[in-house]
Amino acid sequence: MAAAGWRVKRGRKALAAVVLWVLGRGLVASARLDKRVRFEVSSWPDPYTVSFLIAPWGPRVSWRRKSSTLTCLGSVKVDSDLLVTFKSVDVALPALLGAKGILDAFAEHRLTVRGDLKVGMSLIRCLHIVEGYLFPDFVTRRILPRPAGRKRSHLVAYGALIHTEALIVAKAEPTEETAA
Amino acid sequence: MIPAYYEFQNSTKILSGSHAIEHIGYELAALGVSRPLVLTNRQLLDLKIATMVLDALEDTEASVATIYDNVPVDSSVAVANEVARVYRETAADAIIAVGGGSVLDTAKGATIVLAHRANSLLEHQGAESLLGRRSVAFIAIPTTAGTGSEVTSAAVIKDTDRHAKVSFQSLSLLPDVAILDPRLLVKKPPRLTAATAMDALTHAIESVSCRQANPLSDCYARAAIDLIREYTPITVDRPDDTSARLALANAALMAGVAFSNALVGIVHAMGHAAGGMSGVAHGEAMALLLPHGMAYNLDAVGDRYAAILPSLAGIDAYAATPQAERGQAAIDAVKALLGMLNERTGLPLTLGAAGVTPDEIPEIAAVALDDASMSMNIKQPTYEELVTILEGAL
Numbered sequence: 001m002a003a004a005g006w007r008v009k010r011g012r013k014a015l016a017a018v019v020l021w022v023l024g025r026g027l028v029a030s031a032r033l034d035k036r037v038r039f040e041v042s043s044w045p046d047p048y049t050v051s052f053l054i055a056p057w058g059p060r061v062s063w064r065r066k067s068s069t070l071t072c073l074g075s076v077k078v079d080s081d082l083l084v085t086f087k088s089v090d091v092a093l094p095a096l097l098g099a100k101g102i103l104d105a106f107a108e109h110r111l112t113v114r115g116d117l118k119v120g121m122s123l124i125r126c127l128h129i130v131e132g133y134l135f136p137d138f139v140t141r142r143i144l145p146r147p148a149g150r151k152r153s154h155l156v157a158y159g160a161l162i163h164t165e166a167l168i169v170a171k172a173e174p175t176e177e178t179a180a
Numbered sequence: 181m182i183p184a185y186y187e188f189q190n191s192t193k194i195l196s197g198s199h200a201i202e203h204i205g206y207e208l209a210a211l212g213v214s215r216p217l218v219l220t221n222r223q224l225l226d227l228k229i230a231t232m233v234l235d236a237l238e239d240t241e242a243s244v245a246t247i248y249d250n251v252p253v254d255s256s257v258a259v260a261n262e263v264a265r266v267y268r269e270t271a272a273d274a275i276i277a278v279g280g281g282s283v284l285d286t287a288k289g290a291t292i293v294l295a296h297r298a299n300s301l302l303e304h305q306g307a308e309s310l311l312g313r314r315s316v317a318f319i320a321i322p323t324t325a326g327t328g329s330e331v332t333s334a335a336v337i338k339d340t341d342r343h344a345k346v347s348f349q350s351l352s353l354l355p356d357v358a359i360l361d362p363r364l365l366v367k368k369p370p371r372l373t374a375a376t377a378m379d380a381l382t383h384a385i386e387s388v389s390c391r392q393a394n395p396l397s398d399c400y401a402r403a404a405i406d407l408i409r410e411y412t413p414i415t416v417d418r419p420d421d422t423s424a425r426l427a428l429a430n431a432a433l434m435a436g437v438a439f440s441n442a443l444v445g446i447v448h449a450m451g452h453a454a455g456g457m458s459g460v461a462h463g464e465a466m467a468l469l470l471p472h473g474m475a476y477n478l479d480a481v482g483d484r485y486a487a488i489l490p491s492l493a494g495i496d497a498y499a500a501t502p503q504a505e506r507g508q509a510a511i512d513a514v515k516a517l518l519g520m521l522n523e524r525t526g527l528p529l530t531l532g533a534a535g536v537t538p539d540e541i542p543e544i545a546a547v548a549l550d551d552a553s554m555s556m557n558i559k560q561p562t563y564e565e566l567v568t569i570l571e572g573a574l
Contacts, residue, residue, distance in 0.1 A: 083309070103391060103555055103556075104391065107391035107392045108184070108186070109187045109308065110185075113306045113308070116305055117306065117552035118344070118551075120307075120552065121549070121550045121554065122550065145560035
């Protein structure tokens with residue numbers, strides 16, 4: 001993506017804000033539809049707040065796990081226990097739009113992580129599942145480590161984006177599904 | 181192949197060889213330091229190794245603020261916090277860390293606490309999230325060859341409350357100066373020498389196969405593997421050979437530069453877990469798990485393994501091996517080296533021989549899956565795949 005003037009930058013930030021909104025709802029939707037996500041989120045400390053931020057000032061999206069509920073907090077500014085920061089909107093968009101995997105973005109130093117990296121690993125596994133619901137197969141084949149393994153259709157997942165909360169279950173032993 | 185994007189930094193000044201430690205006065209002056217805190221452990225003082233550094237410091241314009249010699253073998257967040265407290269109380273203006281990976285990583289932890297005016301090191305867990313210049317001058321003087329911590333941007337420190345190793349990764353952790361002086365390199369038992377050399381070899385090989393591998397880190401990795409192949413047998417057989425020990429220390433340093441910029445993967449993830457859950461010594465865990473991790477990654481990075489075959493087995497072996505078999509030949513070369521070290525030193529070849537029991541495998545696999553090193557592995561294993569790999573190593 002070429003270096004851009006402020007108008008283009010502003011446009012990219014607006015696009016990133018929309019994508020982060022979808023991602024925020026997408027994690028909640030996936031938690032409602034897929035027990036692999038519920039298992040991962042239930043392993044996070046309680047309470048725990050996770051945020052994605054595009055440096056330096058946003059846009060951003062946050063989630064809070066509290067007790068048995070995962071809530072999408074949207075773009076409000078909150079203190080985060082785990083903060084994933086993309087270094088600029090230009091390097092964030094390829095990862096957010098499915099042109100690049102989140103692990104490849106991390107490997108290319110496109111983002112920083114502040115907080116417990118153990119939870120960070122769990123979040124990455126969640127995002128892989130979420131991307132499986134949000135992106136078509138020809139995209140996920142390229143960016144995910146293995147097939148998406150959707151439990152419900154794309155259509156159902158997009159319908160579930162209306163929700164901002166999901167119930168999660170207590171932590172259980174890992175299974176084939178949770179480790180995927 | 182050139183990656184689409186990569187970053188590389190090794191800003192640490194390296195002093196290696198004869199009378200290197202006698203340059204410390206100049207280096208302190210260059211850094212504008214006058215009251216360094218010397219961080220080490222009791223054993224190194226008793227062995228008169230840390231004392232050599234103190235003697236060298238006597239002949240400088242700097243005066244030692246204090247000597248902190250309570251760093252345990254397996255250091256912790258609490259020790260790093262304590263070192264930071266002592267640093268403040270004694271109005272020190274630099275840290276000189278003399279010791280193995282535990283001492284060096286403790287120093288890195290203390291610099292984080294000091295630079296960010298933190299109450300606890302745990303406030304700054306993460307990857308590349310530490311911003312701003314480090315406010316503490318930092319000289320690293322390794323006394324063992326293995327971790328390469330003197331040139332890495334990473335620190336692994338135990339959180340005793342959670343019984344877990346906590347990772348810190350930031351370019352601000354790179355020491356200002358690293359000093360390799362053959363007189364300070366501790367003469368170790370052959371098995372420990374073998375384990376630490378295999379730790380360095382694992383750093384080099386994993387750096388080549390990881391997601392962040394890049395042309396510069398590859399150069400350091402290959403140079404490290406060349407030295408490890410040549411000097412590990414010599415150092416094991418002749419522990420008094422100081423030039424061989426210095427060569428291995430240089431290999432560990434180069435492997436450190438490589439993995440500091442390319443990171444490590446599945447072998448470290450499983451090794452960290454085996455160490456945390458079953459107490460397997462880090463170097464031994466690396467040694468026995470390395471061929472298993474390489475075998476798992478072979479279909480994805482066989483060409484990269486093939487590229488290091490000349491360093492692992494020599495150019496003749498490379499030339500004699502058909503192209504399609506060179507990746508596997510690299511794994512076989514690692515196994516041959518391990519077999520030789522097992523014969524000569526008793527280095528364990530299996531997790532079982534290292535004390536791991538079958539019922540511990542599921543938990544080791546679960547912990548390994550959550551290890552940050554796993555994120556940089558070229559392939560992302562499932563929990564079941566990890567169990568299979570670990571059972572294969574049992």
